Amino acid sequence: MPQMIKNDTLPAEQSVYAARAAALAVRKYGENPKACVVTFGCQQNVSDSERMKGMLVQSGYTLTDDISEAHFILFNTCAVREHAEDRVYGNIGTTKALKHANPEIIVAVCGCMAQRQSVADRIKRSYPYVDMVFGTQVQHRLPEFIYKRLSGGGRIFELSLDNGEIPENVPIKRDGTFKGWLPVMYGCDNFCTYCIVPYVRGRERSREPERIIEEAREMIASGFKDITLLGQNVNSYGKGEPHGVDFAELLKRINALDGDFRIRFMTSHPKDCTKRLIDTIRDCEKVSSHLHLPFQSGSDRILKRMNRRYTRESYLELINYAKDNIPDLSLTSDIIVGFPGETYEDFCETLSLVKEVEFSSLFTFIYSPREGTPAAAMEDPITREEKGRWFSELLRAQEDIAKKNITKHIGKTYRVLCDGFSQREGFMTGHNSGTTEIEFRGGAEMLGKFVNVCVKEYDGALYGTVTE
Ligand code: 5AD
Numbered sequence: 075m076p077q078m079i080k081n082d083t084l085p086a087e088q089s090v091y092a093a094r095a096a097a098l099a100v101r102k103y104g105e106n107p108k109a110c111v112v113t114f115g116c117q118q119n120v121s122d123s124e125r126m127k128g129m130l131v132q133s134g135y136t137l138t139d140d141i142s143e144a145h146f147i148l149f150n151t152c153a154v155r156e157h158a159e160d161r162v163y164g165n166i167g168t169t170k171a172l173k174h175a176n177p178e179i180i181v182a183v184c185g186c187m188a189q190r191q192s193v194a195d196r197i198k199r200s201y202p203y204v205d206m207v208f209g210t211q212v213q214h215r216l217p218e219f220i221y222k223r224l225s226g227g228g229r230i231f232e233l234s235l236d237n238g239e240i241p242e243n244v245p246i247k248r249d250g251t252f253k254g255w256l257p258v259m260y261g262c263d264n265f266c267t268y269c270i271v272p273y274v275r276g277r278e279r280s281r282e283p284e285r286i287i288e289e290a291r292e293m294i295a296s297g298f299k300d301i302t303l304l305g306q307n308v309n310s311y312g313k314g315e316p317h318g319v320d321f322a323e324l325l326k327r328i329n330a331l332d333g334d335f336r337i338r339f340m341t342s343h344p345k346d347c348t349k350r351l352i353d354t355i356r357d358c359e360k361v362s363s364h365l366h367l368p369f370q371s372g373s374d375r376i377l378k379r380m381n382r383r384y385t386r387e388s389y390l391e392l393i394n395y396a397k398d399n400i401p402d403l404s405l406t407s408d409i410i411v412g413f414p415g416e417t418y419e420d421f422c423e424t425l426s427l428v429k430e431v432e433f434s435s436l437f438t439f440i441y442s443p444r445e446g447t448p449a450a451a452m453e454d455p456i457t458r459e460e461k462g463r464w465f466s467e468l469l470r471a472q473e474d475i476a477k478k479n480i481t482k483h484i485g486k487t488y489r490v491l492c493d494g495f496s497q498r499e500g501f502m503t504g505h506n507s508g509t510t511e512i513e514f515r516g517g518a519e520m521l522g523k524f525v526n527v528c529v530k531e532y533d534g535a536l537y538g539t540v541t542e
């Protein structure tokens with residue numbers, strides 16, 4: 075199949091560029107050229123950055139978090155809300171002085187924002203010290219871009235969105251050692267009317283199941299305990315592919331791999347999330363008891379205007395099925411407040427859904443118009459201040475729910491993955507199979523290990539004691 079040829083040949087070609095780039099970089103910068111990758115936005119971007127970091131290492135760079143010492147600076151950007159874009163422009167601006175001090179350094183901008191023609195044009199015009207801008211579907215060509223620039227080529231603007239290939243065999247430099255990301259599909263076909271993602275990430279494409287399983291195996295073998303499968307809409311995994319593996323089947327296959335690890339996934343779309351998937355979560359012991367199911371609005375009228383293609387009622391039916399079937403389930407969601415044309419009555423329906431479901435936590439956003447999306451052309455008479463008041467009301471309601479529900483964990487014993495250091499001296503933090511964070515006495519030697527913790531009390535955080 076053509077896909078296979080693309081998968082296997084492209085990175086090989088890029089390895090050649092990487093080797094050449096490495097030789098040029100040493101000549102230009104001395105023995106230890108350094109690269110800094112600054113990532114904005116979602117987990118998909120974090121995952122993409124891990125792959126680009128792998129390519130940078132392959133191209134002879136050592137990674138650094140200190141932008142001021144870097145010879146190659148890469149901004150991996152997010153376009154989902156205006157605020158994210160403003161932050162990126164601010165960050166790019168700071169490299170002007172660095173470039174002034176050392177004109178040899180290379181500044182690059184990639185990711186969702188870079189994919190937008192208007193952004194690329196603005197950078198071309200107003201940020202002459204940016205050396206390269208490249209889009210979401212050509213990231214695997216990073217070694218080639220570096221080589222071309224290092225060998226004296228002009229500024230690079232590469233935005234092609236051909237919706238075809240998923241490059242495999244790309245080197246990966248993961249940020250974590252026991253929690254990691256595993257992309258299963260790219261792109262989105264849903265065209266929710268507020269969302270820029272389908273325009274900047276292109277059409278849905280799924281990775282071959284064998285490739286995903288191979289990567290999962292590698293992660294497990296190198297000590298990963300918590301693997302999150304990523305896609306804009308994981309429920310459409312495999313759609314239209316000849317292999318016939320859907321997302322539930324993929325979960326089952328990863329669940330069947332040997333090893334002590336946990337599988338998470340995001341994001342699910344309510345219109346495609348099936349009871350079969352919920353049964354799979356229940357039946358697969360390594361799949362965590364967490365469902366992130368964004369509902370965006372509780373009003374059917376607004377859901378229609380958002381082109382979400384489900385109703386409040388069908389959403390609630392799914393949620394209730396999940397609650398009835400998955401013990402200790404953590405439910406989380408995304409909500410947009412102040413979509414164009416939303417009234418206070420519509421907002422109250424969102425509020426009542428939040429109160430009815432009692433989510434573990436919420437990701438809440440005030441609507442941000444994105445140029446080129448249908449919603450950006452809709453009338454939007456409610457002021458930002460008014461939307462801000464609704465937003466605060468929603469946050470208060472969720473805080474009350476969280477406060478009320480947190481104590482239900484007391485007395486329960488959970489299997490917890492120890493994943494960080496608490497603020498409290500001598501204590502560690504960990505998460506259960508859902509999203510509940512628990513603190514317990516321990517030290518660095520526990521990091522990345524599973525322990526059983528009995529929750530004893532709540533005092534700003536849940537505290538427990540390790541039972542084995
Ligand atoms: N304005 C505000 N929030 C948005 N999201 C997506 N597009 C917009 C927008 N234009 C939110 C949705 C989505 C999450 C990732 O970001 O809630 O689920």
Ligand code: SF4
Nearest residue numbers: 262264265266269271
């Ligand atoms: Fe955006 Fe909707 Fe696709 Fe999610 S499903 S990425 S909100 S268009």
